[in-house]
Amino acid sequence: xxxxxxxxxxxxxxxxxxxxxxxxxxxxLTQQSNHETLIDADHLDIPPPVNQMMPRATPQQRRExxxxxxxxVTSDGExxxxxxxxxTYQNLIPDKAVRYVSPDEKFRIPFHEMFDRVIQGDSIxxxxxxxxxxxxxxxxxxRELKSRSSHYGxxxxxxxxxxxxxxxxxxxxxxxxxxxxxxxxxxxxxxxML
Numbered sequence: 001x002x003x004x005x006x007x008x009x010x011x012x013x014x015x016x017x018x019x020x021x022x023x024x025x026x027x028x029l030t031q032q033s034n035h036e037t038l039i040d041a042d043h044l045d046i047p048p049p050v051n052q053m054m055p056r057a058t059p060q061q062r063r064e065x066x067x068x069x070x071x072x073v074t075s076d077g078e079x080x081x082x083x084x085x086x087x088t089y090q091n092l093i094p095d096k097a098v099r100y101v102s103p104d105e106k107f108r109i110p111f112h113e114m115f116d117r118v119i120q121g122d123s124i125x126x127x128x129x130x131x132x133x134x135x136x137x138x139x140x141x142x143r144e145l146k147s148r149s150s151h152y153g154x155x156x157x158x159x160x161x162x163x164x165x166x167x168x169x170x171x172x173x174x175x176x177x178x179x180x181x182x183x184x185x186x187x188x189x190x191x192x193m194l
Contacts, residue, residue, distance in 0.1 A: 096121040096170060102130055109141055111148050118154060118170050125159070126166040138164070 005012045065079050072080045099122050103109055114124055126145065131138045145166065149156045157175060159165040169175050 096123070096173075098123045098125065100125050100127065102127040103141075107131060107134065107137060109144075111144055114168075115148055115152055115154070118168055119152065121170040121172060123170045123173050124168040126168060128164045128166075131164075 003012055065073065065077070069079050071085075072082055074080045099114075099117060101109060101114055101124055109126070114126075118124055128138050128141060131141075142163070145156060149168065154168060155175070155177075157167040157169075157177065159167050167175070
């Protein structure tokens with residue numbers, strides 16, 4: 001029977017030792033010796049051990065330390081990334097965003113505020129799809145968008161084939177207009193539409 005002290009792996013303070021079972025340990029030793037005799041080392045492809053020391057890197061072979069390196073350096077003079085050093089990072093608040101603009105309940109678009117945000121760097125997706133049945137009003141909003149974009153010198157890109165969804169890139173935003181591939185359009189072929 002196992003005492004409470006032995007259950008937790010602690011020595012018994014009273015000094016009572018239980019008799020150990022030698023039969024089980026003797027059986028394990030005989031099984032281990034039988035297993036060792038079955039393995040023949042001559043038939044195994046074990047490469048011989050390497051006894052040579054690796055040469056140290058010469059100063060010409062060492063990596064260059066970056067000029068802005070502020071971390072520790074090894075004794076060989078190489079930069080060392082110590083993962084145990086706690087690093088603090090600043091939570092940077094983004095100064096640019098992608099904004100979605102659609103007409104309000106009176107079908108108006110705040111062009112002045114929208115282009116103020118574009119000049120600050122925000123990109124805007126303008127959605128006129130809610131004005132589906134109001135073609136005259138859509139044309140008036142498109143004319144206003146065209147005049148504002150030419151006034152500020154900002155390009156406006158149509159994102160759909162019906163000219164109801166537009167992208168107005170913000171300041172310092174690069175737009176690749178050479179491919180003319182948007183969304184799933186190139187994957188949709190006439191054979192897949194059947």
